[in-house]
Every structure is written in C-alpha cells, then in structure tokens.
Amino acid sequence: MADFARKLGAGLSRLSGLGDLETGVTERDAVYDEDKLVLYRYKAADQLDKLPRVPLLIVYALVNRPYMTDLQENRSMIRGLLDAGMDVYLIDWGYPDRADRFLTLDDYINGYIDRCVDAIRKSLGREKINLLGICQGGTFSLCYTATHQEKIKNLVTMVTPVDFRTADNILTKSVEHVDIDLLVDTLGNVPGELLNWTFLNLKPFQLMGQKYVDMVDIIKDENSARNFMQMEKWIFDSPDQAGEAFRQFVREFFHKNGLIAGGLRIGDRSIELGEIDIPVLNVYATQDHLVPPDSSRALKDLVGSADYQELTFDGGHIGIYVSGKSQKTIPPAIGGWLAERD
Amino acid sequence: MSNWSDQWFESWRDLLSHQPWQSTLEDWWRQFSRQGDSSSLPVFEKIAAQSHSFFQLGEELAKLDPGNSTGTDWQASLDRMFNELNQAFDTPSTNQARNLFWQMPLANWQSMVSSMPGFSSDQLAAVGGQPAFDPRAKWEQLLSIPGLGYTRESQAGMQKLNRLTLDYLKTQQSYNNFFVEMSKESLDSMRERLTARVEDGAEPLKTVREFYDLWVDCSEAVYQARTMTDEYARLHGDRVNALMALKQQAAMMMDDWVDMMNMPTRREMDTINLRSQAARRTSKDLEQRVEMLKRREADLTRQVTELCGRIERLSRGRSQTAVKKAPGRKKTSPKKAIRKQGAGETKKNR
Numbered sequence: 213m214a215d216f217a218r219k220l221g222a223g224l225s226r227l228s229g230l231g232d233l234e235t236g237v238t239e240r241d242a243v244y245d246e247d248k249l250v251l252y253r254y255k256a257a258d259q260l261d262k263l264p265r266v267p268l269l270i271v272y273a274l275v276n277r278p279y280m281t282d283l284q285e286n287r288s289m290i291r292g293l294l295d296a297g298m299d300v301y302l303i304d305w306g307y308p309d310r311a312d313r314f315l316t317l318d319d320y321i322n323g324y325i326d327r328c329v330d331a332i333r334k335s336l337g338r339e340k341i342n343l344l345g346i347c348q349g350g351t352f353s354l355c356y357t358a359t360h361q362e363k364i365k366n367l368v369t370m371v372t373p374v375d376f377r378t379a380d381n382i383l384t385k386s387v388e389h390v391d392i393d394l395l396v397d398t399l400g401n402v403p404g405e406l407l408n409w410t411f412l413n414l415k416p417f418q419l420m421g422q423k424y425v426d427m428v429d430i431i432k433d434e435n436s437a438r439n440f441m442q443m444e445k446w447i448f449d450s451p452d453q454a455g456e457a458f459r460q461f462v463r464e465f466f467h468k469n470g471l472i473a474g475g476l477r478i479g480d481r482s483i484e485l486g487e488i489d490i491p492v493l494n495v496y497a498t499q500d501h502l503v504p505p506d507s508s509r510a511l512k513d514l515v516g517s518a519d520y521q522e523l524t525f526d527g528g529h530i531g532i533y534v535s536g537k538s539q540k541t542i543p544p545a546i547g548g549w550l551a552e553r554d
Numbered sequence: 555m556s557n558w559s560d561q562w563f564e565s566w567r568d569l570l571s572h573q574p575w576q577s578t579l580e581d582w583w584r585q586f587s588r589q590g591d592s593s594s595l596p597v598f599e600k601i602a603a604q605s606h607s608f609f610q611l612g613e614e615l616a617k618l619d620p621g622n623s624t625g626t627d628w629q630a631s632l633d634r635m636f637n638e639l640n641q642a643f644d645t646p647s648t649n650q651a652r653n654l655f656w657q658m659p660l661a662n663w664q665s666m667v668s669s670m671p672g673f674s675s676d677q678l679a680a681v682g683g684q685p686a687f688d689p690r691a692k693w694e695q696l697l698s699i700p701g702l703g704y705t706r707e708s709q710a711g712m713q714k715l716n717r718l719t720l721d722y723l724k725t726q727q728s729y730n731n732f733f734v735e736m737s738k739e740s741l742d743s744m745r746e747r748l749t750a751r752v753e754d755g756a757e758p759l760k761t762v763r764e765f766y767d768l769w770v771d772c773s774e775a776v777y778q779a780r781t782m783t784d785e786y787a788r789l790h791g792d793r794v795n796a797l798m799a800l801k802q803q804a805a806m807m808m809d810d811w812v813d814m815m816n817m818p819t820r821r822e823m824d825t826i827n828l829r830s831q832a833a834r835r836t837s838k839d840l841e842q843r844v845e846m847l848k849r850r851e852a853d854l855t856r857q858v859t860e861l862c863g864r865i866e867r868l869s870r871g872r873s874q875t876a877v878k879k880a881p882g883r884k885k886t887s888p889k890k891a892i893r894k895q896g897a898g899e900t901k902k903n904r
Contacts, residue, residue, distance in 0.1 A: 314828050315831065319831075319835065382781060385781065388787045389787050389791020390790075391794075391795045398798040398799075399801070400820075406666060409663065409666040415777075417770045417777065
C-alpha cells in the first residue's frame with residue numbers, strides 16, 4: 213500500500229507535466245471536403261504521384277475518432293500501410309451536431325462515401341479503388357461495395373460486425389429491449405457520452421476501475437504516461453451520432469440483423485452481400501469483446517466472391533490498431549494481399 | 555492444509571496491519587488538486603477515485619481483521635468477513651458495501667444521464683433512494699386525478715411528468731436490486747476462489763492489490779454472465795426506455811415554455827433541419843445530374859466536332875474528285891454525304 217501511494221504521487225505529478233497530446237501524426241493533405249467530412253490523403257516518404265498502386269480508402273466507424281489508426285509514430289496503422297507501398301486515403305467524419313440530425317445511412321453510404329470514392333477516382337483518373345472498412349465502417353463498406361462494385365477493386369474489412377446476433381454479442385443484448393425510436397425521438401442526436409458509457413459498461417470493473425489502478429504502475433516514465441493519456445483521450449473523444457443514421461443502424465443491424473436475415477435496404481438500394489464478387493480480405497481479432505470473431509467470420513458464407521481470405525489477429529478490438537504485434541503483422545499483410553491483386 | 559492456512563492467515567494479518575491509507579490519500583489529493591493544472595483535473599479525479607476504491611478495499615479488509623482468531627480457524631474468519639459484507643447489502647442505511655463494490659457502474663450511469671439533453675436528472679439521484687416514494691399506490695392515485703379548468707393541459711402535463719418520474723425511479727430501483735444480487739454473487743465467487751487457492755496450496759495473497767485484482771476478476775466474471783441474460787436485457791431496456799419517456803415529456807413541456815416566450819422551439823428547429831437535409835439531398839442529386847449532363851454534353855460536343863471534321867474532309871475530297879473527273883457533274887451536299895456514309899456504316903455494323 214505504501215508503495216502504491218508513493219507511485220501514485222509520482223505518477224500524477226508526471227501526468228501534470230505532459231502538456232498537449234498530439235494525435236494523428238502522419239503528414240497528410242485534405243483533398244476533398246463536404247459538410248463536416250474531410251477526405252485526407254497521407255503522404256508517403258517518397259512522392260505519391262510515382263506510386264503505381266491502386267489507392268486505398270479507409271472508411272472508419274462513426275463512433276470514436278479515426279486518429280486511432282494514426283495515434284503515434286510507433287503506433288500507426290496508416291504509417292504501416294504507407295510503408296507497405298499503399299497510397300492511403302481516409303474519411304474523417306467530423307463531429308455531427310444538431311444540424312446533422314437527419315443524416316441517414318443512405319446519406320453516409322450512398323452519399324458521402326460514394327462522393328469520396330468518386331473524388332479519388334476523378335483526381336487519379338482511375339476506374340476503381342481499394343476499400344478498407346473498419347468496425348462499423350466495415351459494415352458500411354460492405355453495403356457500399358454490394359451496390360457500387362463497379363468502383364471497387366478489392367475490399368478489406370477489419371473487425372467488422374456482420375452477424376449481429378451471435379450468442380456472445382453483449383452489445384446486441386444491451387439494446388435488445390431499448391425502444392430505439394423513443395430514444396432518438398427524445399435525444400435527437402445520440403450523445404457520445406451515452407456510447408462511452410455503453411462501451412465502458414461492457415467491462416466496468418476493468419475499464420472504469422482496474423485500468424486506473426494499473427496505470428499507477430506504468431506511469432513512472434514519460435513515454436508510458438503519454439501512451440496511456442493518448443489512449444485515454446481517444447476513448448473519451450466520442451462524437452455524437454446523427455440521430456436518424458443511429459436509429460437505422462440499431463434497427464436494421466442490431467434488431468433485424470439485416471445482413472444475415474436479408475431484406476436490408478439502404479436508401480432505394482437493396483443490399484445483397486452475395487453480389488460481392490471482387491476479392492475480399494476479412495481481418496478480425498480473436499479476443500475482440502466488441503465485435504465477436506464469429507460476428508466477423510459470418511461474412512465467409514455470405515459474399516459471392518471466389519477470392520475470400522481471412523486474417524486473424526491474436527488480440528482485442530483496440531490492440532489490432534495500436535499494439536506492437538499488430539504493427540508488425542497487420543499492415544504488411546494487408547499491403548501484400550492488395551499488391552497481389554493490384 | 556493447516557500449514558498453508560496458517561501462512562495465509564498470517565499474511566493477511568500482516569497485510570491489514572498497515573492502515574489507514576485512504577485518509578492519507580485524501581489529504582495528499584487535496585494538496586495535489588490545489589497545485590495541479592486545472593485542464594488535467596478530470597483525469598486525475600478518475601485516477602484518484604479508483605485509487606480511493608482501492609484503498610477503501612484495504613480499509614474494509616482491515617476492519618474485518620479477524621484479530622482474536624487463531625490461524626487454524628481461518629475459514630470461519632473468512633466466512634464471517636464475507637457474511638458481514640453480504641449483510642451490508644441488505645441494509646438500506648449501510649451504503650458502505652454498495653459504494654465499495656458497485657459505485658463505478660452506477661455512478662457512471664448517473665453522470666451520463668446528467669449529460670444528456672432535454673432534462674437534468676441530477677435531482678433524480680437525490681430522490682431515488684428516499685422512502686417517500688415507497689407508497690407508490692398513493693402517489694399514483696394522487697397523480698391520476700384529472701386536471702380541471704383553464705390550466706387543465708399544463709396540469710395534465712405535469713402529472714404525466716411525475717408519473718414518468720415514478721416509473722423511471724421504479725426501473726432504477728429494480729436495476730439497483732439486480733446489482734446488489736450481482737454483488738453478493740461476486741462476494742460468493744471471491745470467497746470460493748480464496749478457499750480454492752488455500753486448498754490448492756497456492757501462494758498466499760500478500761498485498762491489497764492482489765485482493766483488489768481478485769475482486770475485479772470475480773466481479774467481471776459474474777457481470778459478464780449476468781448481463782448476457784434476458785433478465786438483464788429487460789431491466790436495462792426498461793430503465794433506458796423509462797428515462798427516455800421522462801426526458802421526452804420534460805422536453806415537450808420545456809418547448810411549450812420556450813414557445814410562450816416567443817423563442818424558437820426544439821420542434822421548430824427539427825422541422826427546419828429536416829427540410830434542410832431534404833433540400834441538401836435534392837441539391838446533391840441535382841449536382842450529380844448536372845455533372846452527368848456536363849459529361850454527356852462534353853461527349854456529344856466531341857462527337858459533333860469529330861463529325862464536322864469528317865464532313866469537312868469528305869466534302870473537300872469529293873469536291874476535288876468532282877473537279878478532276880466530271881467538271882459538269884452535280885455536287886453532293888454535305889448532308890447527303892453524311893447520310894450515305896451513315897448508311898454504309900450501319901450496314902457494316904450489321
């Protein structure tokens with residue numbers, strides 16, 4: 213106990229001297245924007261214009277901020293993809309406010325994503341690009357690819373929920389009896405704070421308690437303290453969710469399990485994953501408590517592609533972006549898989 | 555087994571002899587928060603709050619120090635400690651055990667609820683545990699009296715708000731009870747694991763931290779199992795739905811008051827935003843159509859230019875041929891030339 217108190221004192225003093233926390237470390241240019249969305253192109257060490265590769269567009273989730281993919285110099289999936297020779301673009305959705313309340317999934321998928329894809333195709337004079345969807349962004353990417361396949365060459369999904377009704381899906385369980393219409397009609401946009409609470413409540417004793425007690429042991433040096441604080445910043449940097457899109461997502465995916473049960477429509481387009489016949493790489497984490505592996509693996513039996521592969525990561529939902537192990541394995545593997553199909 | 559249990563018991567006694575730490579932490583925290591950078595305080599507060607729980611666990615263990623027991627009746631002491639904690643959950647006036655074990659999830663819910671728009675729910679936390687709400691039937695009877703006269707609508711609105719408040723507090727109480735049951739289950743699990751460790755001859759737990767980690771493991775395991783049940787899903791859904799119904803009623807009443815002050819209401823803003831989004835959708839659709847038409851126009855312009863060039867070349871060529879072969883022969887007009895050539899190409903295509 214005395215040792216703990218001493219470390220706590222030293223650690224908190226160190227934290228107070230950390231200063232500003234930088235997020236998103238790789239140099240990039242804004243190449244397209246619309247409303248609160250910004251499309252970034254990341255700069256590789258050499259000139260991008262010389263890259264022969266098909267460009268890769270990353271579609272991140274609406275929940276949390278996409279700088280998780282580029283958190284620090286030594287913890288950056290984007291840096292890894294650039295090093296693997298990719299020409300990388302990323303959609304930053306921004307922070308929706310009340311004026312965005314009536315954005316629908318159709319607006320996000322057939323609107324924003326489609327216009328970003330077109331912007332890249334037009335600027336590079338390419339007919340097709342590669343798409344990498346992460347988590348909820350992966351679900352969006354599946355819906356997009358199923359209906360705009362003529363613009364996509366290869367699809368990579370990462371920790372992507374497909375079957376929302378697996379037995380171990382605690383998120384589905386937690387919204388099973390929630391009246392989503394009442395919730396959205398009442399709140400308008402869904403506060404990021406509510407999502408934070410939901411995610412933390414998946415493991416409340418670890419994530420709201422033990423983590424901070426553990427922290428006392430690791431903040432004795434500045435780097436560890438900075439790593440911890442950057443992750444902490446990301447966890448609680450939760451944008452509000454546009455109300456209508458959130459309503460549709462919960463209803464169509466969590467309640468109706470639309471990708472499995474069928475009958476899913478986004479706007480005036482019917483979504484059939486069997487229509488996807490381009491190469492698909494499905495990356496998932498074996499210890500993912502947010503998106504259970506079985507939820508992602510369900511994709512295998514749904515897509516129509518003859519070229520379907522899976523890549524597993526022995527870790528969790530967050531570790532797949534930021535752990536040292538993932539930095540060494542995941543981006544190079546994705547780069548290699550795409551290069552073979554360039 | 556007695557050697558092992560003696561060792562366990564002595565380790566525990568030694569561990570608990572270094573108290574109190576919690577008050578020391580609080581003194582230290584008071585000093586620190588005066589000096590600290592104010593922007594970092596939320597993080598420090600989180601860390602301090604969890605450290606507080608951690609130290610509190612140590613002090614709870616110290617209070618239950620089986621001082622007069624001998625090493626051989628450790629099992630009885632262990633049972634007594636857990637029984638006392640278990641009983642604390644059943645005593646409404648004793649919040650100590652509840653604060654120690656379940657403060658985090660419940661306090662975080664309250665904090666999240668307060669941050670939501672529409673209606674501040676801080677006061678609900680204050681009234682939630684009051685026995686004044688126990689005679690629910692009386693309250694419901696009172697609230698069911700219909701409003702009368704000129705203010706009938708506002709009376710009815712206020713009565714509905716109060717009814718929804720009671721509904722929410724009821725769901726909150728059910729949720730709390732569920733958590734109390736989980737707490738007891740966690741304690742049972744912890745007792746079983748401690749007993750099993752001794753029986754298996756494992757190393758004694760030597761620090762409060764090891765006890766804390768064991769408590770977290772047990773609590774998480776029980777929590778994971780219980781939250782996957784239909785009972786929990788229903789309780790959670792009912793609580794969220796009751797809160798939303800309450801907030802919605804409060805927001806509607808707030809809108810009426812705002813309207814009376816001739817200020818824009820939430821309903822009006824929603825209408826504007828809905829129309830604005832529909833207009834943006836139409837605008838984007840039209841932009842895309844214009845872009846498509848522009849591309850088609852450019853394509854057609856290119857085709858016309860090509861055709862004109864070909865016509866020009868054809869007419870020039872025919873003129874020269876005509877001059878050479880038959881100076882008196884009638885010239886073919888460019889239009890006819892195109893028709894003839896077009897017909898030829900169509901035949902070829904067939």
